Amino acid sequence: MAAEAAGAGSDLVQVVALLAAGVIAVPIFKRAGLGSILGYLAAGVVIGPFGLAFFSEPEAILHVAELGVVMFLFIIGLEMQPSRLWGLRKEIFGLGAAQVGTCALLLTGVGILMGLSVPQAFVAGAGFVLTSTAIVMQLLEERGDTGSPKGQRMVSILLLEDLAIVPLLALVAFLAPGADAEAHSWADRLTSIGIGIAAIVGLILAGRYLLNPLFRVLADSRAREVMTAAALLVVLGSALAMQVSGLSMAMGAFLAGVLLSESTFRHQLEADVEPFRGILLGLFFMAVGMSLDLAIVVSNWHTILIFVVAYMLVKGVGIYLVARMLGTSRREGVTRAVVMAQGGEFAFVLYSSAAAVGIINGATNAMLTAIIIISMVLTPLAIIVLRRLMPPVEQSLDGVDVAEELNGSILIIGFGRFGQIASQPLLLRGIDVSIIDNDVEMIEAAANFGFKVYYGDGTRPDILHAAGAGRARAVLICVDKAETAVRIAENLKDEFPLTPVLARAYDRGTAIDLIHAGVDYQIRETFESALLFGGATLEKLGEDPDTVAEVIQDVRERDAARLEMQFSGTIQDGRAYLQGNTGAAPVPTPLTAPRRAAQALNEEAADVIARQKPQPAN
Missing domain, CATH: 1.20.1530.20 (Na+/H+ antiporter like fold)
Structure with missing residues (x-):
């Protein structure tokens, strides 16, 4: 019995060694x-x-x-x-x-x-x-x-x-090897x-x-x-x-x-x-x-x-x-x-x-x-x-027009999925639109569908001047990278402070950065679509459409209030929501970039939980 236990213990040691070696080595190498x-x-x-x-x-x-x-x-x-x-x-x-x-x-x-x-x-x-x-x-x-x-x-x-x-x-x-071939006849091989x-x-x-x-x-x-x-x-x-x-x-x-x-x-x-x-x-x-x-x-x-x-x-x-x-x-x-x-x-x-x-x-x-x-x-x-x-790739501009002395009423920077949709109401109303992007393949693809897109890097002030940002009635920032959007907004407000700037935000943190940059309007790219998605779910569950509209508007207003508090540099302690807002004082907290996403998520979760709890009588 002792020998069997020793043998089983030895096998278990080997299994543990295999698992431990893989668990330790693989994360290090990755x-x-x-x-x-x-x-x-x-x-x-x-x-x-x-x-x-x-x-x-x-x-x-x-x-x-x-x-x-x-x-x-x-x-x-x-x-x-x-x-x-x-x-x-x-x-x-x-x-x-x-x-x-x-x-x-x-x-x-x-x-x-x-x-x-x-x-x-x-x-x-x-x-x-x-x-x-x-x-x-x-x-x-x-x-x-x-x-x-x-x-x-x-x-x-x-x-x-x-x-x-x-x-x-x-x-x-x-x-x-040949020894094997000698041991077997052709008939055996066939x-x-x-x-x-x-x-x-x-x-x-x-x-x-x-x-x-x-x-x-x-x-x-x-x-x-x-x-x-x-x-x-x-x-x-x-x-x-x-x-x-x-x-x-x-x-x-x-x-x-x-x-x-x-x-x-x-x-x-x-x-x-x-x-x-x-x-x-x-x-x-x-x-x-x-x-x-x-x-x-x-x-x-x-x-x-x-x-x-x-x-x-x-x-x-x-x-x-x-x-x-x-x-x-x-x-x-x-x-x-x-x-x-x-x-x-x-x-x-x-x-x-x-x-x-x-x-x-x-x-x-x-x-x-x-x-x-x-x-x-x-x-x-x-x-x-x-x-x-290897030197970096230089995009060929053959057949692509560079942004120069554009005179559109609206300047759109970035013509991906978001920019394409945002441009459609303007074009249907007959508004003159100028579009710039720095992706040559996208510009060529857009041309196949009848869109005239000019090559230009919106982060450069000289390109913004050439694209007519100073003469435009408004500038739309529709790029998909958060840091690029913020940089363009800062350049626009520095160079053309009187031109209205509307921007696409990747998330809540980017939205706050854009507000700090001075944009006149910002919207998180998935916010409204997610609200519509949630509203459609409520309707599928049998809720009255008017009630759904009120709920969606309530969420929109609450979100705007939270965004305003975050922008001003203070947040509401999530515990106050959990306690039903019974007098807990707001806790001033500096809003730092690494904490934004977690802060926002915690606040929204706390708010939802609070609304599900019965409120104390006044």
């Missing part, structure tokens, strides 16, 4: 801008056999953690609706295939020159071609480029690379291929004719835990079917995802699998970190360093050449080359599979893994250098 993947890898190194030695056999953990990659591929498959694949077909199978093929050939050549055999050079190079989806997507989201054309092109390449892991894993099985094809066809038929009816029956039972179990059954069952047939588990999971991508249960499946995927994928990266043999890295540091530099440079050159040959600008080509020059998480899967079938040995696997990890670490640093060396 705060440093290096991403969660590197955090998991570093955590694995620290607690692995070459660190604190909580684990002596990371291969056992890696075997279980590979299910995280399986589930990751299932979710990728769920995103691969045939309609989406067809819409991005040129970018995915044109640009993506060109980049993957070119870089794979170049990196295979590098491996051969460095003394690797052809199969080893191919596996090493193909693994490095697979860019880190997690790193690139994080960078695109931080820069707001995910939905832009250049961002979509990167996403398409990543999509092709994610798809490429499936045939690459299958190819690894056929590149097994039989294996036939079994694999039959398994794929069977999985497709099952996915098309069995999965949807199965989930429909389970959904009718309204047992949430059964739906979750069924989702895991589909993922792991399809992976097992492919593995038994001699193919990769990843291929089975991916096919299952594709088959369910247009199912009515797709989102339910993704929500059920996602928690398991996240935990197991993090465990996979930690197991990879544990598997990193630091002794081999130290003893071969010069070789690893040469490979890292050579692979990143050659892959970057290949990416740039493909981009330029397909008509991409020089700037976008350089940016793509730097952002995508690293290896990625799927390389670990490919190298593990290659080591399992004997294409590479354990030492080579450790060296290749170290090369990938170091390239991932260097990517954020390379992007910082790129941003410093």
Whole structure:
């Protein structure tokens, strides 16, 4: 019993070590801008056999953690609706295939020159071609480029690379050493291929004719835990079917995802699998970190360093050449080359599979893994250098008129969603409107709808003079950035104190800043629409329209009173509202910028609660 308790305690220590390492390392690395993947890898190194030695056999953990990659591929498959694949077909199978093929050939050549055999050079190079989806997507989201054309092109390449892991894993099985080939006849190999094809066809038929009816029956039972179990059954069952047939588990999971991508249960499946995927994928990266043999890295540091530099440079050159040959600008080509020059998480899967079938040995696997990890670490640093060396983008003004000597009765600064709507009543009344904006793409888009928008930066006093702010009957500030709106308002009131200025405010704090700047009218961009939304909700609940109008007006007046108190530098203590305003004196409090949002929210919440409490008799 004591021995069993000791064994159970040891297992629990390992579980706690895994959880603690991930919880500590990942936030630190994300705060440093290096991403969660590197955090998991570093955590694995620290607690692995070459660190604190909580684990002596990371291969056992890696075997279980590979299910995280399986589930990751299932979710990728769920995103691969045939309609989406067809819409991005040129970018995915044109640009993506060109980049993957070119870089794979170049990196295979590098491996051969460095003394690797052809199969080893191919596996090493193909693994490095697979860019880190997690790193690139994080960078695109931080820069707001995910939905832009250049961002979509990167996403398409990543999509092709994610798809490429499936045939690459299958190819690894056929590149097994010659001893395996001698042990099996051509008939055996053809039989294996036939079994694999039959398994794929069977999985497709099952996915098309069995999965949807199965989930429909389970959904009718309204047992949430059964739906979750069924989702895991589909993922792991399809992976097992492919593995038994001699193919990769990843291929089975991916096919299952594709088959369910247009199912009515797709989102339910993704929500059920996602928690398991996240935990197991993090465990996979930690197991990879544990598997990193630091002794081999130290003893071969010069070789690893040469490979890292050579692979990143050659892959970057290949990416740039493909981009330029397909008509991409020089700037976008350089940016793509730097952002995508690293290896990625799927390389670990490919190298593990290659080591399992004997294409590479354990030492080579450790060296290749170290090369990938170091390239991932260097990517954020390379992007910082790129941003410093690359000059800022200068917008081309070809075909765009610059604001100069405009004479409109009303000057509108900013022509986004808010400015476009605000201009419509003025135009319908026949009022002469001049519009300026500093977004060339928006100006060109507005021209397609018949709007004449001039290029101009409203924060510059000389541009305001040229745009006719001094001659305008009123100026409308409709920009979407709070600090920009305040700066424009201050410039307008300094240069043209007699010109009425009406401004769009992002929030209550911006509204107060605009009032301080001297604007004649300000409105929070979501305030009135939110009031109408709340009023519509009351009417749907059966309230009388006249009563709803009175309530909305009451909220509007209360808000105006609170805004006036905040502007004057004092606030009403929220406790007075909670006490039903029974004589508690207002507490003067300086209104500082960092506290504005919290103060406003607390006041509004207190006011609502007070109105729901019975008021004491006078």
